[in-house]
Amino acid sequence: MDVWGKMTLHVIKDRCEVNDTAVCLRAICHEDNNKGELVDWFQETRQEDSGILCDAGAYTHTSVAILDAIGASDLPMIEVHLSNIQKRDAIRLLSNVSNAANGMIYGFGDQSYNHALDAMRGLIHTPS
Numbered sequence: 001m002d003v004w005g006k007m008t009l010h011v012i013k014d015r016c017e018v019n020d021t022a023v024c025l026r027a028i029c030h031e032d033n034n035k036g037e038l039v040d041w042f043q044e045t046r047q048e049d050s051g052i053l054c055d056a057g058a059y060t061h062t063s064v065a066i067l068d069a070i071g072a073s074d075l076p077m078i079e080v081h082l083s084n085i086q087k088r089d090a091i092r093l094l095s096n097v098s099n100a101a102n103g104m105i106y107g108f109g110d111q112s113y114n115h116a117l118d119a120m121r122g123l124i125h126t127p128s
């Protein structure tokens with residue numbers, strides 16, 4: 001079974017990083033296999049950052065450090081996954097990261113990221 005699809009992260013990144021000038025949204029993508037680097041990345045969120053889309057990969061299911069770093073950023077966060085983590089093996093049913101998430105989008109392959117960007121646009125631009 002093809003779980004993740006054929007789209008490379010490089011292409012997904014290029015697609016997400018296209019400036020959306022209509023709503024002043026600019027995505028910056030960061031990919032790292034090292035959990036500490038990811039924690040650093042979340043801790044270094046910049047003043048101009050408005051939100052986080054997070055696919056923590058396998059760390060989703062194991063990392064409290066990533067959860068804490070995202071929580072400390074005080075930014076809206078949408079958890080994203082290529083695959084439907086609820087439909088896979090039992091170990092993926094638990095997400096630590098979702099405790100800091102405004103919402104989750106998963107199971108749409110590479111389109112998950114587009115849907116998550118749309119959802120983030122809504123979160124950022126909906127007056128509270």
Ligand SMILES: O=C1C[C@@](O)(C(=O)O)C[C@@H](O)[C@@H]1O
Nearest residue numbers: 055056057058081082083092
């Ligand atoms: O690394 C990954 C990829 C994933 O985050 C996804 O995007 O489908 C789902 C995780 O369970 C898995 O460990």
